[in-house]
Amino acid sequence: MFLLEVDEQITLKILHLSDAEELFLLTDRSREYLREWLPWVDATKTVDDSRGFIQHARKQYAERKGLACGIFYQGCLAGTVAFNSFDWLNRIGYIGYWLAPYHQGKGIMTRACQSLIHHAFYILELNKIDIRAAYENKKSRAIPERLGFMKEGQIRQAEWLYDHYVDHVVYGLLAREWKEKHSL
Template sequence: MFIHKIDDELALKLPELKDAERIFELTDSSREYLKEWLPWVDFTARVEDTQDFIKAGRSNFAEGKTLNAAILFEGEIVGMGGFNSISQANKAASIGYWLAPQYQGHGIMTRVVKAFTEHAFDELELNRVEIRAAVGNQKSRSIPERLGYVEEGTIRQAEWLYDHYVDHTVYGMLAEDWHNRIKNTQQ
């Protein structure tokens, strides 16, 4: 089993089929909250849908295309995060994430995204990491902003959310900028 420890409270884990019930339970209990910004919630109607997501994620991970990880807070799954896409050809990845509302406000997602950013640059040797968030999703946007990602622009009508389009703000981080940022904070 793959587990990456972030700190004493947090770890990331490649989800297994036995985790499907907990992930579905979090999704189902947070359904209305998640639907405000995520287009896949209605397609997750049964535990079997979450099992299919886990199977596809593990297959894509094996092929180096994605990395979907369960977020463990004090040993309990509280959300998901990871690389929605990895392009070795372009040395780039895109990070996505969600966290059940009752676990927000503890800095969990900022630490998770920082860990994924470090992994992208230090382990995968990528050059660019991108995060896209709906323009109105201030909670999600605050994470790349807090970590020093550069706001690169807006994609108009980037995503269909059930009955309307939303624009996305694009944030980017380059390996050189990340390493310089870390170097400057250590001095």
């Protein structure tokens, strides 16, 4: 299974069913914060819901349709980062992520995304990575901006969040752009 050592503090790995309780507790403790930007939070009510997510993510990985990883910071689960889907015909990966609020501000997500991007361009041989974030979600938007993505546009009312629509900002990064800045 997939395991990526980001640095001495951060590891990305495919979640196992044994991680379901830790994932649920992390989600539950972060529920109020996550609910502002993520539509799936209210549907995550029990450990079984987290177990179902892990089973789905492992199936997606086995079928090369996605790659969802737990972000382990100093050995503890801190959030997730994923290629929510791949478009293999056009060689595009679509990244999504979340981090518990008490783990933010340490550069964890930026470093996790940076390693996943590097893996995508050098190992998976993708041509492009797409990240979308709600227009008002400044913390989420800071990640692709920090990593050199280009703002490609804005999609109006792209997502329904419980009782309102939010616009998404679309960011893109090409393999050649990344490799020019991060050659091996």
